[in-house]
Amino acid sequence: MYWMKRTKIISFRLPLIVCLLTCGLLYCFSYLIESSFEKFSIQQNVSELNSVISSIERELIYFSPNDNRDELFQNILLILTGHHHLFVYIIDESGKILYRTRGPNLAVALKPANLExxxxxxxxxxxxxxxxxxxxxxxxxxxxxxxxxxxxVAVGRDLQLEFISRLRSGLGLLIAISCVLALIGSFISIYFTQKPINRLIKKIERINLKSLNYRIPTSSVPTKYISLVRAFNKMLTRMEDVFQRQRNFTADIAHEMRTPITNLTTQTQIVLNSARSTEEYREILYSNLEEYEKMSQMISDMLFLAQADNHQLVPNLIDIDLFNMLTMMCDYFEPLTDEKNITLNLEGNCSHIQGDKLMLGRAISNILSNAIRYTPQNEVITITLSQTSEKRVKIVIANPGKKIASRHLPHLFDRFYRVDESRHRNGNDTSGAGIGLAIVKSIIQTHKGTISVESDDKSTRFIINLPTAI
Ligand SMILES: Nc1ncnc2c1ncn2[C@@H]1O[C@H](COP(=O)(O)OP(=O)(O)OP(=O)(O)O)[C@@H](O)[C@H]1O
Ligand SMILES: [Mg+2]
Incomplete structure (x- = not known):
């Protein structure tokens, strides 16, 4: 709504600006013409008056009161030949008129003081x-x-004044017509520029949640908008992806919660069907406890991720000796590795870093537990620590095992994403819900670090880059 209003304001404002600019420019131009003409006519009048006066004075200097006046008048008439609307008035010291042309009484027109x-x-x-x-x-x-x-000597200005007034009204008319034309022209050009945009807007307005897979064809828009449409289409792809993941996420949560609840319900129904011994009840309650713990773990994982999404994860920063921490974690996983006769090999070293020990411990144990799960028996998992620069450290956790297909790699850190798509769980299924790596990513991002994964026939490697201080 706001955008539409704004577009309307812009489409009115632009022609108005063009119109005002045209008007202003033409006004300045007209002013320049008019004032130049005025200056020119003043100069012309003044030089005409001065030339006539000096010619008459020359005649007067050689004129003696005893001379024949007719000769003087003849000469003055000769001087005035070719001058139009020119009037002469000659008086002597007593105010007596020596000569005057027909026309205005110039002695009346000028006050004595003004004359002097x-x-x-x-x-x-x-x-x-x-x-x-x-x-x-x-x-x-x-x-x-x-x-x-x-x-x-006087020269009539009426013709000049009339010309100036005609010039003024002509230029005024020109300004008015130009303004109207500029206004119409800019409206037309805006209409034609806006037309493809309006068509585009209509197409965009029709896109809703159900038609997120629609892409605006670039062939239907003018060349200058193709890059805009491409960028918009790319945004649609990203949105579609996010919405799809959001849908999957909700379905996955429901699925993950339903499995333990179904297990619990079925078990309880079976137990209630017949009388049981105390030992049997105890066994069943232990089995139920396992399901409760799984659900509780998942809910706390979800809460952790929600906090990360809302930027509410505040790391409790302390000085961490990473080598020391990883050695302790290797010891912690010993019972698990012993079961499969897997060796955990810790190599390299790096300086201390600042971080949240609990969070980083959780992230690394998630990666390690995955590594142990997917490493075949009697193999070696290598953890390599290194200092990539003064301010950054790198941890690489590499485990041998089946290669993860490259199409899975970009999604491995997504919530509920598991390479094995079968969600069927039975008692032997050791795989988790698929949120371990999502939590790892959130923790590493909270520490302003990066995490990536590589996998080939030899090993799968999780590479963590962390700053030494946040
Ligand atoms: N080291 C690894 N080797 C091979 N595949 C792995 C490895 N680590 C993770 N994966 C694959 O990535 C998927 C996602 O791992 P993630 O830790 O997020 O989930 P999970 O281990 O299945 O469940 P959870 O960690 O929530 O208990 C796993 O299901 C697995 O398919
Ligand atoms: Mg895991």
Missing amino acids: KIIAQHGTTISNLNKSSYRIAASRVIVENNKQYTTI
């Missing part, structure tokens, strides 16, 4: 008159007899 400022700074100003906008420049020239002429 422009003259002093050689600048320009913008003035709005009769709904029209003008850029105005002014200059003053002193001619003979201390006569002063002030030239005010």
Whole structure:
């Protein structure tokens, strides 16, 4: 649910981000165009105004009040030829108009203070008159007899302003259309990218406990998702394996518990069928006790494994002399080995390690009891101790006997796994429940070590690697 919601949010968020980015980029672009055009038109206006003013001033310098004004006007008209929307206003020191073009009254457009400022700074100003906008420049020239002429020149900005406003609305429209297109484009591309994923999701959603054997065909997905599908299929295989083992595990527990209970029930029924002597009752109770002990052992083994699964096994770490410990264990197994005339040969040495003595003892005795069980009479079991590095030690327990087929080796440490698949037990059956090696593995893992097994025609070898300190 959460994932679906998230996907929806992402599929909306992405087009929005694309749209905003497009919008932002185009806005910056438009701003750049508009401001460049504005700068360009200001420069153009200013240079036009300055050129006209300096040409007029040149004429005024050579103009004497006694001269014919017509000639001056002719020359000014010549100067103004080719300039559109340009207005000139020339006044003398008394404010009398010497010359003016038709158009706005520039003397009204400029306040005296403003006029003086422009003259002093050689600048320009913008003035709005009769709904029209003008850029105005002014200059003053002193001619003979201390006569002063002030030239005010204005150029109309209306066309430029209109162009800028059209440019602005055109660019605005372009931004709007681009944003909508970007939005639609990203929605379409997301839809097509999402489509195979949605199909994949539907297939995955259909997988349940009963169809764990289903594998998604890689041919049905686009190339870029093939590795994802392969990884998912591999995960399914692992899950199927775990579920299968879980099912077997439950069935195995039930089976292992049922056998002693059936034995106990049958025996009790037989005993109750007729009167028995005290000696007979004692014998039967001893036999029952054996079954009770087996069940109790199995339950405590299961509890141990459950604790290991929940990471509740906390080793009681002490300094252990492995050679010493193994020597004691060999002595402990002597009665068993003597029965089959088997020799336990302990070789090599290593430094002390830190570990839980009880747990490690249990692990090694499980391996040794298996080894003794599967070693033919009059043979030798070898235990080799070695220091593989400063911080690691190795214990190899090798026993001669029938080779374990390689297909069994990866499962040997699984719970209830036995090479002999027949679960039929009779009084002569010496094999156990198949959890001894699972316990060994848990103990070694709790000690941050590793365990592996090798088997060939000569021997079966259990190899334990342990760190000297956890
Ligand atoms: N040294 C060995 N040589 C040959 N086969 C072995 C050896 N050790 C273990 N196996 C095989 O591995 C299986 C699993 O061993 P494991 O110790 O887990 O169970 P078990 O001995 O059958 O029962 P349990 O230890 O619970 O009493 C055994 O049933 C046996 O088939
Ligand atoms: Mg065993």
